[in-house]
Amino acid sequence: xTKFRFADTFDRFQSFHFASSEPGxxxxxxxxxxxxxxxxxxxxxxYGNEKEIGAALKQAFDEGIVKREGKLWNxxxxxxxxPQACDHSLNNLQIEYFDLYLIHFPICWKHTGLSTPSxxxxxxxxxxxxxxxxxxxxxxxxxxxxxxxxSNYPMMLMHDLVTQAEIQPACNQIExxxxxxxxxxxxxxxxxxxxxxxxxxxxxxxANADAWSTPSPLxxxxxxxxxxxHGKSPAQVLLRFLLQNGVVVLPKSVKAHxxxxxxxxxxxxxxxxxxxxxxxxxxxVSYKTNPNPLASFIGGKDAYSAExxxxxx
Ligand SMILES: NC(=O)c1ccc[n+]([C@@H]2O[C@H](COP(=O)([O-])OP(=O)(O)OC[C@H]3O[C@@H](n4cnc5c(N)ncnc54)[C@H](OP(=O)(O)O)[C@@H]3O)[C@@H](O)[C@H]2O)c1
Numbered sequence: 609x610t611k612f613r614f615a616d617t618f619d620r621f622q623s624f625h626f627a628s629s630e631p632g633x634x635x636x637x638x639x640x641x642x643x644x645x646x647x648x649x650x651x652x653x654x655y656g657n658e659k660e661i662g663a664a665l666k667q668a669f670d671e672g673i674v675k676r677e678g679k680l681w682n683x684x685x686x687x688x689x690x691p692q693a694c695d696h697s698l699n700n701l702q703i704e705y706f707d708l709y710l711i712h713f714p715i716c717w718k719h720t721g722l723s724t725p726s727x728x729x730x731x732x733x734x735x736x737x738x739x740x741x742x743x744x745x746x747x748x749x750x751x752x753x754x755x756x757x758x759s760n761y762p763m764m765l766m767h768d769l770v771t772q773a774e775i776q777p778a779c780n781q782i783e784x785x786x787x788x789x790x791x792x793x794x795x796x797x798x799x800x801x802x803x804x805x806x807x808x809x810x811x812x813x814x815a816n817a818d819a820w821s822t823p824s825p826l827x828x829x830x831x832x833x834x835x836x837x838h839g840k841s842p843a844q845v846l847l848r849f850l851l852q853n854g855v856v857v858l859p860k861s862v863k864a865h866x867x868x869x870x871x872x873x874x875x876x877x878x879x880x881x882x883x884x885x886x887x888x889x890x891x892x893v894s895y896k897t898n899p900n901p902l903a904s905f906i907g908g909k910d911a912y913s914a915e916x917x918x919x920x921x
Pocket of ligand 1: 651712759782811843844
């Protein structure tokens with residue numbers, strides 16, 4: 609199994625999200641996505657671009673055509689901080705409520721300030737996940753969020769949450785793609801009417817392959833052969849595979865032609881044989897988040913191995 613250090617993961621976050629938040633870049637990308645037909649934007653406080661995205665989306669929000677989604681960062685899990693963190697993101701985005709608000713990762717880090725989310729050698733905090741969830745439930749009661757959910761929850765933690773939640777999680781946003789299909793977790797969620805949303809649905813594209821020398825499902829010969837037969841691109845086959853498994857997809861691109869390509873998924877269907885062949889490609893390879901070695905703890909007091917601390921050990 610390929611493992612990645614969390615510091616590398618964060619570098620990727622920075623290049624996808626911070627690099628794309630240069631003035632003048634993320635705003636046009638959001639507007640291009642809107643005109644290509646996208647109506648669901650995956651945002652997060654830690655991506656550091658809420659204000660600029662908020663400005664670009666204001667008109668669309670006013671017209672009521674865009675979903676509002678955000679995420680609670682690891683260093684904002686404490687009970688009293690959760691509503692403040694939610695308000696902070698709402699203010700940045702210039703909106704009054706979230707349609708969907710997610711716990712970004714199932715881990716609590718020490719709070720380091722709303723404008724300075726913990727980064728790098730973070731220290732573990734003391735708030736149990738269920739207490740953070742109770743604070744999330746209050747956000748629904750107070751009208752700040754219409755639905756709440758989680759992200760990067762493995763099955764054991766998902767079950768722990770489901771058995772205790774007063775408001776059930778609406779969604780688990782996880783890494784899923786053809787090389788990391790996570791059938792048990794996906795089926796567990798779908799069986800309980802919990803929406804599964806795939807982040808990294810293309811395996812991170814060429815950027816991940818370049819950064820970590822990982823195999824890219826976009827280059828897979830089976831995927832390419834199926835794509836050729838349907839007159840579609842490899843990306844469209846990978847996304848359609850997830851959709852036909854009942855999974856919502858969150859492909860990311862800053863290029864308008866790829867945005868158009870990645871949403872043009874509803875005029876073809878993969879056969880049962882296609883689906884079975886793609887399922888067999890699973891390599892249990894995580895490109896982003898799970899398993900999740902937290903090399904950010906290296907050198908910190910919460911590093912319990914030379915490689916950091918894996919929260920899923
Ligand atoms: N909850 C979490 O912890 C978490 C973690 C990671 C990601 N996410 C969310 O998931 C979204 C997607 O994840 P991701 O960006 O890591 O991975 P991804 O969508 O699998 O891959 C994006 C990469 O693929 C390229 N690409 C996009 N469309 C393509 C196409 N049609 N053909 C070839 N290459 C294509 C993009 O390049 P260009 O931009 O140059 O087109 C980019 O480098 C993120 O934006 C974020 O909202 C959430």
